[in-house]
């Protein structure tokens with residue numbers, strides 16, 4: 357009798373293992389489907405940039421754990437704080453790199469500050485980590501704001 361129970365327990369645990377294995381296998385296609393639908397909803401919140409919201413973010417002295425843009429960038433022409441003045445950046449950005457739109461250049465300047473280093477400044481001076489300090493939406497907002505600085 358006891359042997360029968362042990363046998364049952366053994367069979368049940370093997371089945372449990374098999375189920376777990378199958379369950380794991382079955383989860384994978386589900387997981388690959390998730391980003392497809394999640395992709396839509398991930399793209400949705402990061403909509404077109406809002407320049408007014410971007411101005412507020414630009415003016416914050418602290419953004420996440422980073423010092424804010426305004427602590428290094430003046431909007432007065434030719435005024436250098438730590439970084440170059442961003443007066444007229446929308447116009448200048450369009451001329452910085454061949455074939456790169458002003459918007460793309462500004463995005464790159466924020467996400468990869470060292471990809472293009474402005475003359476007279478040193479690589480590594482603009483702090484990085486903006487992909488973490490800003491949400492995708494906030495990044496779009498800041499870019500939309502800088503695009504108004506013609």
Ligand code: HEC
Nearest residue numbers: 423424425428438439440465469472473474477481482483
């Ligand atoms: C710690 C100081 C510092 C902070 C904070 C900072 N920057 Fe900068 N930034 C710099 C420096 C220095 C440069 C010039 C060197 C370079 O090109 O990387 C620069 C360059 C730029 C440029 C390119 C300007 C040009 O004329 O081509 C843009 C655009 C820019 N920063 C935007 C921002 C924005 C937006 C923020 C906030 C989200 C920010 N920066 C925060 C220091 C800073």
